[in-house]
Amino acid sequence: MAEIKIFGYANKISVKQGDSIDLHVSADGTATADAQLVRLIHGDEHPDGPGFVAREIDHPVNGVWSVKKQFTQLGSYLIVDDSERRLNIGGSFSLFCYVWPTLPNKGRRQCVMGRWDTRTNEGYGLGINPQGRLEFWVGDGKEVDYVMAELPLIKKVWYFVGVSFDHETGTATLYQDGLLNRYNSLIGKVAPYEFSSHVQTKFRFKQKNREDVPFVVAGARDFHELRGRFINDTYSGKIDRFGVCNRVLSREEMDSIRGGRRPAEDSIVAFWDTTAGYTENGIGTSVLDTGPNALTARGVNHPVRCLTGWNWSGKNDCFRLSPSEYGGIEFHQEAVTDCGWEVTKTMRIPGDLRSGAYAIRLRAGDGVGLSEEYIVFFVRPAKPESKLCFLVPTASYLAYANEKLSFDAQIIQPMTGQPPIISDIDIETYKHRDFGLSTYDSYEDGAGVSFSSYKRPIVNMRPKYRISSMNIPWQFPADLSIIGWLEQCGHQYDVITDEDLHREGLAALAPYKCVITGTHPEYVSESMLDAQEDFVALGGRLIYMGGNGYYWCVGFYEDEPWCMEVRKLDSGMRAWAARAGEHYLQTTGEKSGLWRNRGRAPQKLTGVGFIAEGFETSAPFRRMPDSYHRTVSWITEGIEGEIIGDEGLAYGGAAGVELDRYDLSLGTPPHTRIIASSGGHSDNYVLVTEELLYAYAGLVGTLDYRIRADMTYFTAPNNGAVFSTGSIAFGHALPVNNYQNNTSRLLKNVVDNFVKDGELPGGSWTLEEKQWR
Amino acid sequence: MVRQDHAMESDDRDVVYRRLFDKKQREYLRTVICDEIIEEHRKSPLGQHTEPLERLLMYFRHAPQRDKYVVKRDGKSGKFRIAQLSGNRDAPLSGVNDREYAAAEETYHEIFLLRVRELMELDA
Ligand SMILES: [Fe+2]
Numbered sequence: 012m013a014e015i016k017i018f019g020y021a022n023k024i025s026v027k028q029g030d031s032i033d034l035h036v037s038a039d040g041t042a043t044a045d046a047q048l049v050r051l052i053h054g055d056e057h058p059d060g061p062g063f064v065a066r067e068i069d070h071p072v073n074g075v076w077s078v079k080k081q082f083t084q085l086g087s088y089l090i091v092d093d094s095e096r097r098l099n100i101g102g103s104f105s106l107f108c109y110v111w112p113t114l115p116n117k118g119r120r121q122c123v124m125g126r127w128d129t130r131t132n133e134g135y136g137l138g139i140n141p142q143g144r145l146e147f148w149v150g151d152g153k154e155v156d157y158v159m160a161e162l163p164l165i166k167k168v169w170y171f172v173g174v175s176f177d178h179e180t181g182t183a184t185l186y187q188d189g190l191l192n193r194y195n196s197l198i199g200k201v202a203p204y205e206f207s208s209h210v211q212t213k214f215r216f217k218q219k220n221r222e223d224v225p226f227v228v229a230g231a232r233d234f235h236e237l238r239g240r241f242i243n244d245t246y247s248g249k250i251d252r253f254g255v256c257n258r259v260l261s262r263e264e265m266d267s268i269r270g271g272r273r274p275a276e277d278s279i280v281a282f283w284d285t286t287a288g289y290t291e292n293g294i295g296t297s298v299l300d301t302g303p304n305a306l307t308a309r310g311v312n313h314p315v316r317c318l319t320g321w322n323w324s325g326k327n328d329c330f331r332l333s334p335s336e337y338g339g340i341e342f343h344q345e346a347v348t349d350c351g352w353e354v355t356k357t358m359r360i361p362g363d364l365r366s367g368a369y370a371i372r373l374r375a376g377d378g379v380g381l382s383e384e385y386i387v388f389f390v391r392p393a394k395p396e397s398k399l400c401f402l403v404p405t406a407s408y409l410a411y412a413n414e415k416l417s418f419d420a421q422i423i424q425p426m427t428g429q430p431p432i433i434s435d436i437d438i439e440t441y442k443h444r445d446f447g448l449s450t451y452d453s454y455e456d457g458a459g460v461s462f463s464s465y466k467r468p469i470v471n472m473r474p475k476y477r478i479s480s481m482n483i484p485w486q487f488p489a490d491l492s493i494i495g496w497l498e499q500c501g502h503q504y505d506v507i508t509d510e511d512l513h514r515e516g517l518a519a520l521a522p523y524k525c526v527i528t529g530t531h532p533e534y535v536s537e538s539m540l541d542a543q544e545d546f547v548a549l550g551g552r553l554i555y556m557g558g559n560g561y562y563w564c565v566g567f568y569e570d571e572p573w574c575m576e577v578r579k580l581d582s583g584m585r586a587w588a589a590r591a592g593e594h595y596l597q598t599t600g601e602k603s604g605l606w607r608n609r610g611r612a613p614q615k616l617t618g619v620g621f622i623a624e625g626f627e628t629s630a631p632f633r634r635m636p637d638s639y640h641r642t643v644s645w646i647t648e649g650i651e652g653e654i655i656g657d658e659g660l661a662y663g664g665a666a667g668v669e670l671d672r673y674d675l676s677l678g679t680p681p682h683t684r685i686i687a688s689s690g691g692h693s694d695n696y697v698l699v700t701e702e703l704l705y706a707y708a709g710l711v712g713t714l715d716y717r718i719r720a721d722m723t724y725f726t727a728p729n730n731g732a733v734f735s736t737g738s739i740a741f742g743h744a745l746p747v748n749n750y751q752n753n754t755s756r757l758l759k760n761v762v763d764n765f766v767k768d769g770e771l772p773g774g775s776w777t778l779e780e781k782q783w784r
Numbered sequence: 785m786v787r788q789d790h791a792m793e794s795d796d797r798d799v800v801y802r803r804l805f806d807k808k809q810r811e812y813l814r815t816v817i818c819d820e821i822i823e824e825h826r827k828s829p830l831g832q833h834t835e836p837l838e839r840l841l842m843y844f845r846h847a848p849q850r851d852k853y854v855v856k857r858d859g860k861s862g863k864f865r866i867a868q869l870s871g872n873r874d875a876p877l878s879g880v881n882d883r884e885y886a887a888a889e890e891t892y893h894e895i896f897l898l899r900v901r902e903l904m905e906l907d908a
Contacts, residue, residue: 380859417854418869418876424845424852429830430895432888433867433877435859441876482888627830662830693832713832 013040015376016439017078018446018468019386020350024405024573025508028393029362034371034386035352037081037468041375041382046076046356051368051387052498053746054474054491055484057660060746061495063475065372072358072371081353082238083445083467086245087315087346088230089298089308097280097304098126098226098255100218104280105260106137106147107173107268108253109190109321111339112246113456115143115164121246122231123172124253128224129243130234135218137174138231138246139164145187145208147174149218156216158183160208165189166456167197169251169321170206171269175259181214186265194325194591209262228253228283228298228308229342242311247456251320251338254282254302271322281306285338286320289330293317293600295568298340313348313462313574315341316597319590329595329602339593343454347447348464348574366392366505368403368487368494370474380435385473387487391507395522398766399504401497402520404532405465406509406539406565408486409575412469414449415441417479420586424480427626428695431479436470446470450577451586459587464574481626483661483668489742490529492660493556496745497527500759502766510572512539520546525765530557530742531669534565534577537601544616550729552765554758558669558720558739559584559621561613564606566598578603582701584624605701607677615678618723619671619737625696625712629667629740631657632687632722642773643684643724646734648760655687655722656754659744664689665754666720667740670696673721683725689738690719732771734761806843810903813840817900829892844899853880853895855888864888866895 019036026032038044052064067073091098110123118141120129125136132150140146140159148157164170169190176183189206193199224232228250233243256278260268268274273282279302287299294317296310317330318339330337358371370385389403416423417431418441424430440446446468448460471478471485478485484492497504511519513536520526520542532555540561547553565577576598579585583605596603606613613620632655638647647655656665666689673679692712702717703710712718720738727733736742744754764772794800816836824837833841849869856867856877864885867877880898885891 377860419849421849424847425842428841428845430852430854430892432855432857432864434857438876442874628832694838695831 015040015382017041017044017373017375017382017384019355019371019373019384020466020468021386021388022466023388024465025389025391025510026360027391028360028364031357031359032388033354034356034358035081035350036076036078036355036373037352038078038375039080042077042079043075044078044373044375045074045378047073047372049370049372051370051474051491051494053495054488055660055743055746056475059658060492060660061749064495065474068364070358070361072356076356076373078355078375080237081350082241083347083350083352084241084312085347085444086230086242086344087310087312087342088242088245089228089310089314091226091228091281091306091308093226093306095304096222097306099220099222100255100257100280101178101220103176103178103257103259105173105175105256105258107171107186107260107265109169109171109251109338111167111169111196111249111321112139112164113166113248113458115139115166117247120244122227122229122244123246123250124226124228125231126220126224126226127231128221129231131221133219133221134224135176136231137172138244145172145185147176147183147185149176149214149216151216151219154216156214158185158210158212160185160187160210162205162208165198165204165206168206169195171321173260173265173268175265176214177259178217181217183212183214185210186262188269190269190321192324195319195321195323229314245344246342247344247454249318249339249341250285251340252283252285255280279303283308285340286334289334289337291331291600293566293597312346315461317593317595319592323592325592328592331595331600341458343456343458345444345448345454346462347445347467348462349466350445350468360390362393364390366390366397368491368506381439384468387472389506389508391511392505395505397503397505398524399497399502399762400520400523400526401493401504401506402512402526402528402532403490403506403508404486404529404534406513406534406536406575407529407532408469408472409463409465410450410534410563410577411471411486412449412463412465413440413446413471414451414478416451419452427480429482429627432477432482433479437479440470450579453587459579459589461578462574462576466573483743486529486531489531489739492746493527493529493742496750496755496758499750500762502762509535509539512542513567514572516542517545520551523551524768525552525554525762527554527762528556528560530739532557532560533562534575535561535563535606536565536567540606540611540616547616547727547731547733548729550727550731552731553617553733554761554765555617555733555735556742558671558737559624560671561606561616562621564601564603564609566596566601566603568598580604581608584621584699607701612677613671614674617671617733617735618679618683618725619673619721619735620677621699622670622672622702623692623696623698623712623718624669625692626668627662627695628693629659629662629664630689630691631655631664632666632689632720634687635685637684638686640684643686645764645772646686646724646760647757649756650753655757656741656744658747658752659740659754660746661740661743665741665744666738669739670718670720671735671737672717672719673723679723680725683723685721685723687722688719692718726771726774730770730774732765734765807907809843810907813843813903816840817904822897822900825896826893829889829896853898855891857888864891866891866898
């Protein structure tokens with residue numbers, strides 16, 4: 012019997028009481044699975060904590076579900092809406108486009124454009140053949156005729172390619188010219204390559220067009236017994252403006268198009284202008300046809316846009332400055348932003364289901380390892396009634412979704428200082444790739460992954476999961492340690508997610524007195540950041556419970572909250588670097604990269620910002636002189652001695668993993684108090700790159716005093732306040748000894764006071780006393 | 785002398801220098817291996833170490849991904865084994881031996897010993 016494997020995802024990450032949610036499940040080796048709604052309380056199985064804790068909840072959805080294997084379309088491509096079959100061309104025609112192939116030597120066919128059925132061999136196509144050469148082919152269902160260029164394509168060089176096919180005579184004329192300039196390609200003019208190839212041949216066969224085959228850019232239609240129709244022969248690389256003409260174009264006409272001019276208007280069947288549709292807020296995923304038939308090409312799995320085109324001159328660094336130089340649109344064979352599985356079950360969230368983290372637990376067979384799945388989602392109240400709120404950093408969950416660093420990142424063992432611990436689930440997702448990549452991964456051609464979506468199973472957004480490279484829970488399973496703490500803290504609380512905050516802004520936070528973040532809220536959109544800043548300025552209290560927070564600028568399309576975009580650039584601890592000229596988000600038009608590089612360092616909101624990371628040991632905090640000041644001594648009330656957090660589920664201390672530091676030069680509010688600081692970190696803790704102007708020896712834990720976590724507190728207007736832990740490991744320290752430890756006690760002091768209306772302790776001191784240092 | 789056949793193995797000539805560099809590293813690192821260093825690692829595989837041990841560990845960690853040692857956790861039994869990255873996407877881990885460990889931490893020193901043994905045997 013085949014091994015039982017079960018995976019799923021939900022169509023929403025955040026649901027309100029009374030809402031419905033769709034669950035999509037795929038299974039191997041079983042036709043049924045036992046489903047159970049559970050409330051998730053704690054997720055880390057470390058023996059020093061409470062272990063995995065979940066409560067089963069009665070719900071009509073519980074019971075045996077019918078499940079089946081579902082298939083995923085991998086690869087980004089464009090599919091043309093052509094209901095009138097304008098591209099079902101029976102006679103002579105020409106195709107043309109600019110290409111910047113990234114994997115021409117992949118050794119398999121890559122369709123650049125055409126109306127081709129790879130199963131029946133019908134239609135026409137232009138692409139790269141398994142030998143890495145430009146090829147044009149036609150097929151009639153029995154025979155295929157083709158013509159290929161004399162030279163292989165060179166990777167990451169711009170070319171203009173095209174073909175004219177004379178239906179009467181069978182003459183096929185292939186056109187290929189290099190368009191490399193000083194900026195637009197990987198190599199420059201001094202590399203002595205040949206780029207041009209012009210080949211003419213006579214075909215014996217003509218194209219026969221099937222009615223139902225779509226015109227596809229960066230792929231071609233295929234069929235498989237089990238999965239049905241799908242797109243295969245996908246292409247990796249950039250494409251710029253492309254089109255179809257209804258007759259043979261002469262060499263001179265092709266030369267003219269190559270130079271950037273439109274074909275003769277009366278010849279155009281379609282002319283897709285990848286530079287059309289830019290606004291100052293970015294561009295959508297559909298490519299507009301500016302020809303007479305307006306045959307829009309729809310993007311699937313988020314082709315990447317706002318990229319430099321064939322004519323990029325290197326002077327402008329943004330599509331807003333020179334849209335005509337930004338016709339580049341990039342495709343990747345491994346991209347997936349929506350698995351597109353059929354809905355297995357729809358469930359209604361009961362109106363009285365308490366706000367929190369929930370999952371549908373699915374088990375089949377022995378229900379262990381690959382045969383157990385948790386589809387996680389968050390329930391928020393229909394009407395907020397709590398004073399306390401946990402802001403679930405779902406954007407950061409997306410960023411790390413299904414990361415594969417242990418397998419693919421050469422830097423990971425030097426970084427984490429330990430061999431990775433790889434589970435069956437890691438291997439399964441790595442092997443099959445169907446669940447896509449994270450923004451910490453790169454595609455096969457080296458380009459960083461800039462989109463991440465939750466419309467796919469996310470194997471590391473589950474309880475119990477440990478990130479293989481570091482052997483600790485990371486993001487969601489780590490944040491369950493905060494949820495576990497909240498469950499026992501004696502206060503009623505709600506959860507809301509980044510998605511809610513992004514969409515609703517301040518209104519999502521306004522009902523609450525105190526908001527607690529996750530352990531690593533690293534990815535934030537402008538509206539998320541604005542909302543939190545306004546919340547604090549208007550009197551809200553924020554507990555920033557993590558390290559390396561408020562770091563990357565991310566964007567979402569308004570109608571696609573499940574799919575996040577980020578580009579990594581300039582500086583910062585980053586898994587990849589966006590290419591020159593490609594630093595702006597297509598979803599919003601904003602410059603991506605670090606918020607710090609856009610004038611909004613995290614210190615301005617939280618008092619602290621990223622300073623170092625390390626992964627094999629953690630350290631405790633030591634109280635700093637400020638903590639004894641009358642205005643803040645309430646924070647450490649009941650804590651004996653100077654040491655805080657000398658235990659924890661992440662490497663044995665409350666200060667570790669990623670550390671944030673107080674820094675007036677980056678906008679820490681000047682009256683901020685440092686309650687406690689860590690220190691004595693090992694040399695595995697290294698200074699973050701955004702701090703570097705010159706690199707020099709000694710920027711490591713035992714040699715650089717800046718490498719520490721600062722636990723800070725400051726008051727804000729209208730009785731607002733911000734308390735920051737400055738450390739990812741702080742949250743992991745809470746559950747030790749069943750939440751009876753001084754990290755937990757300190758957090759309780761803060762929360763107990765932050766949820767109260769009116770002045771904070773210390774607030775009754777006079778202005779003069781508050782200025783006392 | 786750089787042997788011609790070395791230079792022809794890869795399109796990327798950078799690899800050639802890396803091999804030479806690593807060989808020099810190993811020559812030095814073989815001189816620091818001693819019972820004390822091995823005992824130091826056994827006592828605390830993670831965290832701050834003395835300078836020679838730290839250098840040795842950095843050499844091991846900086847190795848290319850292919851054949852690098854990792855730990856495999858069995859989803860059913862929860863037990864740990866030592867494995868290597870195979871470089872093959874369809875079967876990304878290859879087993880090293882059948883020995884099982886109850887805790888991941890127990891494998892760290894075993895991996896260290898395997899790496900030390902290889903270091904001593906290489907270039908011979
Ligand atoms: Fe991070």
